[in-house]
């Protein structure tokens with residue numbers, strides 16, 4: 001009797017298992033070799049990475065750290081592949097569907113991203129405004145313009161998030177400062193410490209000014225200047241944030257050396273004249289706070305400042321890394337990409353997608369959505385750099401059209 005052919009779905013699942021296990025085994029083996037090599041090396045503490053940014057940040061935060069990008073990359077692949085394996089064998093509970101097609105299991109995130117959640121609840125004080133978001137999403141999916149205020153703003157009686165944290169009410173004392181410090185801490189725990197290794201900041205010529213729009217307490221210059229001390233940063237933000245940065249001595253050493261300047265600037269206003277013409281602008285973890293109409297307004301002001309370049313540092317949702325492949329071939333393609341080092345977990349960007357909708361009426365974006373937004377406001381994408389140990393961030397290099 002000839003064997004009964006396997007059902008196609010069973011075949012897909014078998015292939016997924018095989019591919020996932022192969023990926024995990026390969027990365028574990030590579031990671032073990034990297035660890036053993038490092039242990040036997042005399043310069044064990046700081047191996048291939050000559051700058052000490054990551055080690056310094058780790059020391060400040062009391063974390064152990066190996067400044068080895070190979071290890072970080074393999075660990076990231078392991079994390080993503082293990083997450084996918086868990087998803088394959090665990091029936092989804094509390095799965096929420098987001099209008100852009102993002103799917104996330106809140107249950108799983110609550111279990112395995114404790115430091116992320118600690119910062120997150122610090123930042124948002126446990127307020128996710130979820131009861132109000134279907135109202136917003138319904139409006140967004142039917143293309144209503146202007147969009148209603150965010151679900152969070154409905155919850156706080158019409159105060160958008162940044163207004164609420166900086167409100168003058170006695171209940172708001174400390175909220176803004178809390179958010180800003182947590183944002184800085186979160187930048188580090190998200191793996192943003194690898195940013196200088198993943199993007200060639202040193203390529204910018206001596207004297208280049210980088211304008212960090214909505215730059216908070218200056219985490220970007222703190223990370224970049226140790227490896228590119230020839231650059232100069234202008235960190236722009238709301239008045240309350242700049243006051244906190246200056247009074248708290250943010251980027252102290254670099255401010256003294258004239259490499260960092262903090263400046264009050266609303267991103268919805270034109271850039272000051274002295275910053276127009278030939279500067280590099282950065283929007284890090286900014287545009288995901290905004291719906292397309294507001295994001296376009298911010299980008300239009302930057303374009304009008306005639307920059308030489310724009311860097312978007314934000315999450316990109318890549319469809320090819322969707323956690324569910326529908327065919328065995330697609331599953332293999334995902335694992336090929338994971339092994340090639342572009343390991344990005346889709347679940348974390350989609351978690352942020354949910355939060356950005358709820359809090360700000362914003363969104364995480366698919367790559368074509370980023371490109372459309374940028375082209376509409378006068379920028380071409382010239383390169384995309386994955387941030388290897390991040391929570392799905394990419395650096396999107398853009399040039400004015």
Ligand SMILES: C[S@@+](CC[C@H](N)C(=O)[O-])C[C@H]1O[C@@H](n2cnc3c(N)ncnc32)[C@H](O)[C@@H]1O
Nearest residue numbers: 162187214215216237238241265266267284285
């Ligand atoms: C999500 S945080 C990102 C901070 C920083 N870029 C980072 O990645 O750590 C967004 C920042 O935008 C700032 N912001 C909000 N509204 C703004 C406005 N109208 N103009 C300038 N900055 C603004 C906030 O104060 C906050 O520092």
